[in-house]
Amino acid sequence: MTWRAGIVAFVLGVIGGLGGVWAGFALAGNEPVPNGSLHQFVHHDLELSAAQEDRIEVLEADFARRRMVIEADMAQARQAMGIALLDRGQITSEVEAQAHAFHDAMGQLQIETLNHIVAMRDVLTPEQREQFDARLTQALDDAH
Numbered sequence: 001m002t003w004r005a006g007i008v009a010f011v012l013g014v015i016g017g018l019g020g021v022w023a024g025f026a027l028a029g030n031e032p033v034p035n036g037s038l039h040q041f042v043h044h045d046l047e048l049s050a051a052q053e054d055r056i057e058v059l060e061a062d063f064a065r066r067r068m069v070i071e072a073d074m075a076q077a078r079q080a081m082g083i084a085l086l087d088r089g090q091i092t093s094e095v096e097a098q099a100h101a102f103h104d105a106m107g108q109l110q111i112e113t114l115n116h117i118v119a120m121r122d123v124l125t126p127e128q129r130e131q132f133d134a135r136l137t138q139a140l141d142d143a144h
Helices: 002-026 038-045 050-088 093-123 126-142
Strands: none
Touching: 038 050, 038 126, 050 093, 093 126
16 A cells, blocks of 8 residues: 555656646746746846836736636646545546646646737837747747
8 A cells, every 4th residue: 555655646746746847937927037038038138118017017917816826726636636546546537537627727827828928029019029039939949
């Protein structure tokens, strides 16, 4: 029985770790970010006007609120999946349902992230947008 708990803990740890890594790369929101991030590029390299900074700060605050809700949904589904897996000791329809709930929330988070990127892009001038698009393309290419 101990080995089962170890396997379950390992699987849940891997799932949680991958989710955390994905969220970290995808969601460079209001937290400190490394050099070269899209967040840093927007705020430090595009030379935004004060009005643009204000609009983007509002967008980022709104996105951060939505992100927290979705991340809470992901955590709840991950926990329910682990409980169901430990309770039955095998993959059941409940485990599968919670795995789907977790992945649905991850997908929603990705859509919200893309919507946030598009909303920020709409604030930019045509010249800034061209630079932003080039940096976004680079970020997406570097991600794989």
